[in-house]
Amino acid sequence: MQKVVFLDRDGVINIEKDYLYKIEDFEFIDGVFDSLKYLLSLNFKLVVVTNQSGIARGYYTSEDFDKLTNWMVEEFKKDGINISGVFCCPHGPDDGCGCRKPNIGMVKSTQKLFDIDFENSWLIGDKNSDIMMAKNSGIKNTIQVKSGHSFDQNNSKADFVLDSIKDIKNIIK
Numbered sequence: 001m002q003k004v005v006f007l008d009r010d011g012v013i014n015i016e017k018d019y020l021y022k023i024e025d026f027e028f029i030d031g032v033f034d035s036l037k038y039l040l041s042l043n044f045k046l047v048v049v050t051n052q053s054g055i056a057r058g059y060y061t062s063e064d065f066d067k068l069t070n071w072m073v074e075e076f077k078k079d080g081i082n083i084s085g086v087f088c089c090p091h092g093p094d095d096g097c098g099c100r101k102p103n104i105g106m107v108k109s110t111q112k113l114f115d116i117d118f119e120n121s122w123l124i125g126d127k128n129s130d131i132m133m134a135k136n137s138g139i140k141n142t143i144q145v146k147s148g149h150s151f152d153q154n155n156s157k158a159d160f161v162l163d164s165i166k167d168i169k170n171i172i173k
Contacts, residue, residue, distance in 0.1 A: 001117035004084075004110065005039050005172075006139065009050040011126035011148015012165055013072070021060035023071050029147055031166025036081045038169055044122075045084040045114060049106040049133070055090035062090060085113055101125075102132035107139070122172060124165060131157045143171060 010016050015027040036046060048069075054060050065088060073083045087106035089099040099105030110116065122141040123134035126148025134142045135157065144151070144158035145165055153161050160171050 002114040003042075003044045003117050004047055004114060004121045005044045006107070006110070006121070006123040006125075006134065007046060007048050007165075008123075008125040008127070008130045008148070009048050009072075012124050012145055013048065016126070016148045019054035019057075019059045021054060021064040021068055023068055026068060026072065028075075029164055029166075031164060033076070033079050033081065035165045035168050036076065037079075039172065040081065042172065046082070047084055047110050048086040049101070049110075049123075049130075050087070051089045051101050051129070053090075053092045053100075055088075056092035056095060065090070085110060101127075101129040102136055104133060104137040107133065107137040124168070125158075127151065128155070128157050141172075143168065 007013060010020060013032055014029060017025055020026060039046060052065055055062055055065060069086050076083055087109050089097060089106060091097040091100050118138040119140050121139050123130060123139050124143045124145060125131055126145050131142045131144055142158040143160045143162055144156045145162050147164035
């Protein structure tokens with residue numbers, strides 16, 4: 001069985017910017033490269049799971065998303081970081097799809113690639129919908145970071161709340 005860290009993109013990997021799709025607007029969160037290397041050293045697979053309603057809203061295309069994603073994955077690869085998969089929900093909040101967080105469609109897609117050890121896998125997100133996707137799919141360990149969307153820490157459903165991904169070494173061992 002494979003341990004996986006599921007990562008939301010916006011607010012976890014990169015600085016949150018509404019409907020981000022241009023490479024020139026993409027800024028990595030401070031410490032994300034070191035944190036992902038640390039997770040790889042613990043034999044985790046890294047999988048990005050991201051809602052991208054900007055596609056459904058017509059702000060950008062699937063091709064725009066793919067171009068940015070391929071660039072991001074290559075930037076990580078240049079630094080020895082392998083992203084094992086990127087799963088995107090291109091639907092809007094009212095589309096009723098099964099892949100939009102907090103639904104579990106993206107995790108189910110990941111299960112087609114890996115025999116996931118849900119007990120020892122993690123999700124790192126910045127919204128309660130990220131955390132609820134994890135809980136709904138059986139991922140036992142969750143971290144909500146403050147580096148993305150603002151939220152009331154007292155209402156977080158996560159097991160741990162951290163300032164950003166760079167603080168995970170205190171939690172994931």
